[in-house]
Amino acid sequence: MADLVSHPDEVKVVSRRFGMGATNLDRYLELDGYKAVQKALGMGPDGIVNEVKNSGLRGRGGAGFSTGLKWSFVPKQASKPKYVLCNGDESEPGTCKDRLIFEHDPHAVIEGVIIAGLAVGSHTGYIYVRGEYRYLLEIMQKAIADAYARGFLGKNIFGSGYDFDVYWHGGAGAYEVGEESALMESLEGKRGIPRIRPPFPAVVGLWGGPTVINNAETLASVPHIILGGAEWYAGLGPPKNGGTRLFCLSGHVKRPGVYELPMGYNLRKMIFEVAGGVPNGRALKAVVPGGSSTPVLRSDEIDIGMDFDSVAKAGSMLGSGGVVVLDDTTCIVKFALRTMKFYQHESCGWCIPCREGTDWLKKTLIRFHSGGGVKKDIDNMYYLSENMLGRTFCPLGDAAAMPTMAFIKKFRQEFEDHLDGKPCPFEKAAEPVLA
């Protein structure tokens, strides 16, 4: 069980019920549970889609696409069944928020899935939980069973005449399955290889039927929007970036943890006030603002609002909300290497630029970090990354290339400090071994 933290600046929406025993259905009902579904049943599909559109809710998985707009792409008439798929394959390094949602408020996810189903005219939802999160899958299995027992799921939900089923699904360890088309492949019992798009999942998704895929945090936000209203939710953040976000603070901070803050919250304040700043009297060197695939920010680039548009303007991405903080003892080359080792391990090998690119970059960085680098490597790594960008079926190639380019661009000097057989300047010199 993961520890909870809190800070006075937090605005608790998605985390409202954390630590309140809401996994218990009766307790959940006391805390306004399943009221949003009942309200949504009276709103009609267009009413729900418009409410979510106006709330400014954008995908919490990382891409930041308007949720309401995504729902509106699902055709009204379809020859095949429509599906809602909740993406709980959380695995972007630096991200540990969906874990808390599943642990503390599983019914909010179920409710979000039902509402998404009502909005697009679907009768079946799946909640995909990553394989490592077994205890969370068990919490979700129980929550679903409890909801069925009360008639909140199944035939004629809440006496509305509408049928809706929700099923759980477990993964077995794969980062790439968090990508929407690979997620569908995995759910269909296959390797998580991404599909070519178009057609987009909203038109041709699971088993060929139109499918809405949303991140767990996105879906858990939906009931609050339905109950509180689009205007209230949109007003919590800056224009076009409605609501709050679960930010996962990790790395070199005094009080790491998952904090729910309004969109647009200042990044410097988040690190130095909410998370208590950098420990051990060290200075801040850099911040990875939204999970390992987002380009790094230097310590002088963090006076920005943490919303999709402001972070994009600063040349990075809000991503999945994983804020990884690096102090001045961190070797950027080593950090870049560890990041690339991850992408090389997780690349499915389907697209050549990603498969070969991540491997070359990893090998070059290993050689570089151990003192075998030559000056040409620096530009070669940049060039290689540049040529991976946008040349793959899914964004994993981009996710590997973007941070590498930022590391080289912003910390070139550190790469140069590793040249000519020099040992890594950040590694402690090995103690002489006495024979």
Add this chain to the structure above:
Amino acid sequence: MRFSDQFEQRFAEMLTHYPTKRSVLVPTLLYAQDEAGYLSDEVIEELAQRLELTALDVRNVISYYSMLTTKPRGKYNVQVCTNIACMLRGGEELLEHCEKKLGIGHKGTTCDGLFSLEEVECIGGCSWAPAVQVNYDFHENLTAEKMDKVLEGYAKKGA
């Protein structure tokens, strides 16, 4: 091949959740592995038959997912995360400590079959780093001393 009643019950129920049989494959493989220890030829044949797939289809899926294994491993699989957030808070040192303590390396198994060790990618413990999973149990905010206690606990439990 005999699985537990709970497995069979879950398997039968899951088949009703999807329009195609093979959709149950990924979670079922993991549940089967939990019972059999690893995905042996026998388990693979059995599941392939049940889902009307070839054994090759099933192997193809197994090789994609990092939690699935076709080789036996220790009773307790110690998975140390060394990804960025854990690395910054001592994940690599923790892995080294475990290697020394258990006398095995990445994907190795102790002679008594009690422990396996694995360096893993992000397990979602970033804000509580460094994090380790032993089988499915999370252990977080670890130090070398705390890790020793965790390992001793499992050694006692497994003895």
